[in-house]
């Protein structure tokens with residue numbers, strides 16, 4: 001099954017457009033996991049188990065694992081998700097971008113080592129830096145377009161001679177040149193709903209990965225209204241810290257599940 005088929009199935013069966021982001025920060029872990037040798041794996045596994053029913057995907061952010069020398073725990077987590085939640089797409093948030101020969105290795109890292117369903121990539125180095133990921137014809141390639149951070153405007157709003165801002169050039173390249181396999185998606189931040197609407201208008205029903213609700217303060221109703229596709233779906237709306245650290249007390253699992261359910265419901269209230 002391709003990434004897009006798996007995502008469409010997850011949207012339909014879960015009735016959710018929430019993506020649960022896995023940004024495990026050991027300093028914020030509950031007391032019961034402090035000092036545990038596999039704390040990152042155990043924390044993420046528990047979060048996935050209690051939130052999977054409310055989600056259309058999970059998004060582990062690789063930096064949180066590699067900074068802790070915990071890539072083995074990320075591998076174990078991906079194995080666990082495939083075995084216990086086989087219909088839940090795994091989006092590896094790595095934001096890779098490099099020359100083609102190096103990009104080939106990054107693609108192997110995402111799709112062979114972690115067996116992710118999709119990976120995020122940075123398009124700034126252009127087509128030849130994206131091609132190695134596209135050669136994996138059943139895997140999702142999720143391209144940074146209009147990021148959620150304030151500094152994204154420094155470059156992404158730069159206009160070309162015809163007045164098109166850079167982020168819309170990226171959207172056009174993704175829709176017109178890079179999406180030959182139909183497995184591309186774009187990252188557009190919930191902190192910029194006007195730009196979500198412009199990207200949606202440019203790329204038709206291409207899925208959008210939308211971080212920026214929750215801890216970054218993006219508005220859910222504006223985001224959903226701007227990003228719905230022609231089928232009334234089309235988004236993977238990510239929340240990480242607001243779910244992961246909803247409580248650091250003994251009730252952390254219940255609090256994470258509740259935060260995920262409430263976020264799913266807030267998204268669905270606007271559809």
Ligand SMILES: O=c1ccn([C@@H]2O[C@H](COP(=O)(O)O)[C@@H](O)[C@H]2O)c(=O)[nH]1
Nearest residue numbers: 021061147148211214215216239240241
């Ligand atoms: O434009 C972008 C692209 C990626 N991210 C990532 O999403 C999560 C957001 O975490 P929250 O705790 O929900 O703020 C994080 O992994 C970022 O690396 C993004 O925020 N913006």
